[in-house]
Amino acid sequence: GQQVMQIPQYQHVQEGEDFTTYCNSSTTLSNIQWYKQRPGGHPVFLIQLVKSGEVKKQKRLTFQFGEAKKNSSLHITATQTTDVGTYFCAGHDGGATNKLIFGTGTLLAVQP
């Protein structure tokens, strides 16, 4: 079945360092969404990308959707302790059910 993998599984950074997580799908996605889950919390929707090669920014966060619509990345500039959590990508398969397929997630730890 369709899979969405994320790397790395875990990243530990010093506060102020940059961070990037990569998302790769085995099939073409109609869109890509990103979510953040704080420890002990629930996933919160961050953003959706739809177009091939699209780039969007939210303050220190930069999101990219690959040209082939099979991969995506989230880059955080100058991490802060408030960035701690697990970041999930998710994409719609565009099929009859149009289910959202979640990635495996990347846990970010930020040391002050």
Added chain:
Amino acid sequence: DGGITQSPKYLFRKEGQNVTLSCEQNLNHDAMYWYRQDPGQGLRLIYYSQIVNDFQKGDIAEGYSVSREKKESFPLTVTSAQKNPTAFYLCASTFGTYGYTFGSGTRLTVV
């Protein structure tokens, strides 16, 4: 404010017991979903419903059942057939292909 309410926040189940997790939304979303999350793991889809009175199995439906009698409500029953039910259960809703809104979750523990 609009949102999704899950209850209870914590639930303890004895062996052989069925338990029902509540999920209510006032966002007027058509589609609702149930996910299971194990510690340090991703989200696995249990059941989903795109319209009232209709629902489909997700990837791990065995041992679970749902109903969708009202647009606002999508309760999940964890039956005794689910042999390893201890997990964090998340309900979500959406309109079309927009981002999902998640509830705050129910932590189920078998005692």
